Amino acid sequence: MLSIKNLHVSVGDKPILKGINLEIKPGEIHAIMGPNGSGKSTLSHILSGKSGYTVTEGSATYQGKDLLDMPPEIRAREGVFLAFQYPVEIPGVSNVYLLKAALNSIRKHHGQSEVDAMDFLTLVKGKVRLLEMDEKFLYRAVNEGFSGGEKKRNEILQMAILEPKLCILDETDSGLDIDALKIVSEGVNSLRSPDRSFVMVTHYQRLLDYIKPDFVHVLAHGQIVKSGGPELALELEEKGYSWLEDAEASA
């Protein structure tokens, strides 16, 4: 699915990622954990195509293609989805309009016809119920006046409708209370499938109580300093990040 090799990324002259290696197979869930400033968000941004970053070395191959060479909308149409840490507001554009435009651009890319309006509404309403959202959300402007939890749920709704192959969740748990966290996690779990992979970027272990990862990687100072199974997250919860950062510093 995704193969990252020796990836170095800078913002301006400042190196942020310093040689990331990561292999993600279809159906796997990888959690990327790490302290603030370790490069977690940069990793989600560079994979999804946000501008302002320079790749100085290394590669990222997605389904056999050079991911870093694709414009962001092509990545999206090819199945890369970023659930934003801070979803933006778009005044005057209804949620349902955005969803339909997005779905149709993806379908067009794959040579499919535009989705029929009735079929689309049926699809959307089903997903809305799944995420325990109010149907009124569909007709409100994208994220405008939404609470933090509503915005995050809206991201998962978009994911559920666009059915991406590689889902990157950037701090999806931040700003969520426990009830919202449960609903969002259930939404994500319902999307798990053998041909869909997830990269969950998170600061805290608590998200992993609800979405069980197959692998946990710890990012510090722009490198993956430790990888392991779900038990690694529990260890981090107990000891914090400093023992790993110290270990790296003394290494």
Next chain:
Amino acid sequence: MSASTQEINNLINQEYKQGFVTELETTTFLPGLDEDVIAKLSKIKNEPEFMLEYRLKAFRHWQTMKSPEWAFVKFDPIDYQSISYYSAPKRKEDGPKSLDEIDPQVLEAYKKLGIPLDEQERLAGVAVDAVFDSVSVATTFKGKLKDAGVIFCPISEALRDHPELIKEYLGSVVPISDNYFAALNAAVFTDGSFVYIPKGVRCPMELSTYFRINAANTGQFERTLIIADEGSHVSYLEGCTAPMRDENQLHAAVVELVAMKDAVIKYSTVQNWYPGDKNGLGGIYNFVTKRADCRGENSKVSWTQVETGSAITWKYPSCVLTGDNSVGEFYSVALTNNYQQADTGTKMIHIGKNTRSTIVSKGISAGKAQNTYRGLVKVLKSAENARNYTQCDSLLVGDQCGAHTFPYIEVKQPSAQVEHEATTSKISEDQLFFCQQRGLSAEDAVSMIVNGFCKEVFKELPMEFAVEAQALLGLSLEGSVG
């Protein structure tokens, strides 16, 4: 400048799709303006004597006036002697009786613009008056409208057939001395539409005028007069396009609306004159005076405009709220791109008691364009309990354009309530990236964000034109991404 700011800037090259020229045999006056030219103009149009006097009076007044300089626009002085004041496709003696007699090239031009004049191919439920350079070439559905008692004809025809209405109403809202361009228009206007809706009649279809400038070095001076008698109701729409030419062309129109007791006029404009090329060469100077008099009690006038064209736009569709309980509305989207300049807004003059006005203005600037909202809300002493609400939003696309807001508020009546809200925002890189990350191209994303920004205004447009306006905005921002 970051990569996506660059992308936004690249979005701005648009192609103007109405820029073709129609080759025609025409009757065109030599450039120049004096009393003889005006007399010749009046004669060729076979006008009654009082019109020539009206024109000459306006011309003499105009000569004492100076071109206004207060607007936030820049242009070189206009040489009024280098403009031709009349150009019309050659036609048979009495003008065309049916479409068969109209030059097929003219019909073809309108067809290309998506305005078929053949009633068989008509836009359902819309009657069209087609004004080509200085003359009206066709008016559709005249018969059907006549059955309802509605007069919808070229104003040059109304001068001959309905002189009593003309005498009573022409210049009664915008007098000849009103302003420089209005005085010039009164002296030299050539054609335009005339509408009279009799008492109690609800006009059975949308009325629309399509203005086309074709000839080079010609000014278009059209005059529109709409009278809605007591209890009547009319919805009117105008559209405008012109060929791409390197020199600037002047369009100085006057539109007068009169709404009597309980009458409602809805006036919508989709203005897409040639805006000039991306270096600012050529384009139409759109210097227009539009004003409505809500003369009767409970009358209502609603202006909706979508302004995407013209090198310079200078226009302030206004409402004089004379009648008690009368209502004035102004909904505007003005988009400027490349080197376009717009100074536009409205005036709401509250005179009667309990008069209400609403202003919603959306300005969008892209490229190196300057976009100005200028508005006046004036509440006279007599206007007890007058209310106004103004909302004025600006959206910037890229980082080389400007948005300016000049609201003027004058209130002489203590019971009046006047509200003003204004915002300025920018299409952020985060919004753009978000949309792209959902699979939309940068172009589609900008178009969607801009359309969202304009939604409150678009919902005021008649259905079929709302779709056209949305497409037009998308087109105006279309271009080359990355």
